[in-house]
Amino acid sequence: MNSRSASVLYDVPGPRARLRYRLAGALGALGIAALLWWIVSTLSDKGQFDARLWESFEYNAVQQRILDGALATLKAFGLAAVGSLVLGVLFAVGRLSDHRPVRAVCTAVVQFFRAMPLLIMIFALYAAVFTAEPMWALVVGLSVYNGAVQAEIIRSGINAVPRGQGEAAYALGLRKTQVMTLLLVPQSVRAMLPAIIGQLVVTLKDTSLGYIITYPELLFVGKWIASNSDGYPYIPVLLVITPIYIAMCLALSGLARWIESRGRRGANRRGAAAA
Amino acid sequence: MGILFEKDNFSLFVRGFVGTIELSALSALFALLLGIMLAAFRVSPVPVLRAFGTAWVTVFRNTPLTLLFFVVTFMLPRLDVHISSFTAAVAALSVYTGSFVCEVLRAGINTVPLGQAEAARSLGMGFGQTLGLVVLPQAGRAVIAPLGSVFIALPRNSAVAGAFNVFELFSVQKTWSEDSYPIFASFFWLALAYLAIGFSISSVLSLLERRMAVAR
Numbered sequence: 001m002n003s004r005s006a007s008v009l010y011d012v013p014g015p016r017a018r019l020r021y022r023l024a025g026a027l028g029a030l031g032i033a034a035l036l037w038w039i040v041s042t043l044s045d046k047g048q049f050d051a052r053l054w055e056s057f058e059y060n061a062v063q064q065r066i067l068d069g070a071l072a073t074l075k076a077f078g079l080a081a082v083g084s085l086v087l088g089v090l091f092a093v094g095r096l097s098d099h100r101p102v103r104a105v106c107t108a109v110v111q112f113f114r115a116m117p118l119l120i121m122i123f124a125l126y127a128a129v130f131t132a133e134p135m136w137a138l139v140v141g142l143s144v145y146n147g148a149v150q151a152e153i154i155r156s157g158i159n160a161v162p163r164g165q166g167e168a169a170y171a172l173g174l175r176k177t178q179v180m181t182l183l184l185v186p187q188s189v190r191a192m193l194p195a196i197i198g199q200l201v202v203t204l205k206d207t208s209l210g211y212i213i214t215y216p217e218l219l220f221v222g223k224w225i226a227s228n229s230d231g232y233p234y235i236p237v238l239l240v241i242t243p244i245y246i247a248m249c250l251a252l253s254g255l256a257r258w259i260e261s262r263g264r265r266g267a268n269r270r271g272a273a274a275a
Numbered sequence: 276m277g278i279l280f281e282k283d284n285f286s287l288f289v290r291g292f293v294g295t296i297e298l299s300a301l302s303a304l305f306a307l308l309l310g311i312m313l314a315a316f317r318v319s320p321v322p323v324l325r326a327f328g329t330a331w332v333t334v335f336r337n338t339p340l341t342l343l344f345f346v347v348t349f350m351l352p353r354l355d356v357h358i359s360s361f362t363a364a365v366a367a368l369s370v371y372t373g374s375f376v377c378e379v380l381r382a383g384i385n386t387v388p389l390g391q392a393e394a395a396r397s398l399g400m401g402f403g404q405t406l407g408l409v410v411l412p413q414a415g416r417a418v419i420a421p422l423g424s425v426f427i428a429l430p431r432n433s434a435v436a437g438a439f440n441v442f443e444l445f446s447v448q449k450t451w452s453e454d455s456y457p458i459f460a461s462f463f464w465l466a467l468a469y470l471a472i473g474f475s476i477s478s479v480l481s482l483l484e485r486r487m488a489v490a491r
Contacts, residue, residue, distance in 0.1 A: 028323040117434035128458040208339035212438040234349045249337035
């Protein structure tokens, strides 16, 4: 949105409106600068930039721990991503089944797991089944919850393919499996991918729940470093691990945007120009 | 399944239930206010404010909720800011949810066709009239369903607060687990509680959606 063109909220600005916008921009910039300055000065007043608090990051052991934590996060994420996609496909197929009992069971399962807090499920799994292996409690919990969400994304994607496509295929004598694998899935997958990857970002963020069940992922490692170093450098640790989380999530959502823009190049351009 | 009626488990459960409701309701209110403010920034004609809104939303949508709880629990005391765990939890949940609310509102405003606003302006309506009579009523309808899923997710997310010293339903699960009650019995009652909360929110929303629906 360019301030020189009309948007749904604002008309094209005239000379006076442009002056007003510039004034508001200057005031806004001043306010934001003041906010940033306030944050930085508060942190330094409390001595959070003292070299003493940051010393622990110089040790190789600490750096290795952070790396291990990030890898543990990625490992749990990778396993959960595969698990949730497999479960998502299974649940989606079940919900689209022609057999009413299968459909009913899958619908109930999907709705139940979508409505439950992930933490409650992970903790129940941790306390009841995987007492010694918190990672599997995390991975199974994440897979089941996100699998249910992915199932809904896949199902609605397949349902969004124009009905005539399936009808035409059935009229040509294709079987249901053929209609699915040859027509509906290939056509819908491109539209679904951004939503699926968006949910994968949620999966990645939710691996931090492992902190609560003592799985040594990034946040847990951060807590360990902060509470075992001289001067309890909680703030320096947070200033280090937060960007790591944000970078990992942004990399994934960047992938989603890239795929979306690739999809836009294709022949299937119906309707997108309306926006 | 009978564990709910042993000892004083029932009052514990009720306290947890009320804790979850209070936490979710307050966070929903503040998240809505924050979301409206951020959305106003993101659609404003002032580039600096837009950039600020975008940066804020990018940071907080890509930060795990557990990390935000970690920040309010461990970082604020180091800065000599001492607030109760409940206030801290409301802050973490509102900041997290607020950026999702902002994105929903912004998408809603963008669904209104430009022609609607052009028609309103050519009829001589001012900014307030265009916004209040033409744009917002249409955006509001487009926004209800996605906003609903954000607010249905809120009570579920609030469970994380239980791990950071706030008493709510997850704390009930922890307490029962420490008292070595069968975990699936406690899971059953908690599932019931969360399903009840989720169901009541979604029925209110579908009522709202039906009331606001117009024939197109």
